[in-house]
Amino acid sequence: MKLIVGLGNPGTEYEKTRHNAGFLLIDRFCDKLGVKLDKNKCKAQYGVARYKGEKIIIAKPQTYMNLSGQAVSSLMHFYDIPVEDLIVCHDDLDLPVGKLRLRRQGSAGGQKGMASIIDHLGTSRIDRIRIGISKDKNIETKDYVLGKFSKEDRKILDEVLDKGADALLYALDHDFDLVMTKFN
Secondary structure, three states: OEEEEEOOOOOHHHOOEHHHHHHHHHHHHHHHHOOOOOEEEOOEEEEEEEEOOEEEEEEEEOOOHHHHHHHHHHHHHHHOOOHHHEEEEEEEOOOOOOOEEEEOOOOOOOOHHHHHHHHHHOOOOOEEEEEEOOOOOOOOHHHHHOOEOOHHHHHHHHHHHHHHHHHHHHHOOOOHHHHHHHHO
8 A cells, every 4th residue: 555645735725836736746646547535534635546456545634734744644554554655745945847856765855844744754764756846035935835836837837747647656566766767
């Protein structure tokens, strides 16, 4: 069984903000699999898919970004999922819009949702897909990440979300090292 999590903030006011890039990727992945996130438990909205006989939990924490670890650790405990079967998708200010970066482990890199997950799980060895949102030095970080994508960036983001959804699908059949080689 695998757990695939996208990070973001719940609520319509955050729907298409830069900080919700992880949620946007989960939506695109669900579209590919034909899955609906129709369950609420463990402080998360989630759905269950079957892929080649394997159960896949696809989730969006509903705790707000900075507390994402609560939902992720609760889901992992409830479904008895080891950290090796977790993939987290989140935004990254240090990557330009249009860039996807897959990593096997590492620090949170300033991403507070990832920091919360690392803290709750007690390890930084977590497979992740980082989605570039760039940064604007003229706008305070909080305001920037909670802002919406420009029309130009949204077009670029659509391509990245397709590529990210393909990477997640590929990860269901392949070791994450192979996924990184193919999609980085």
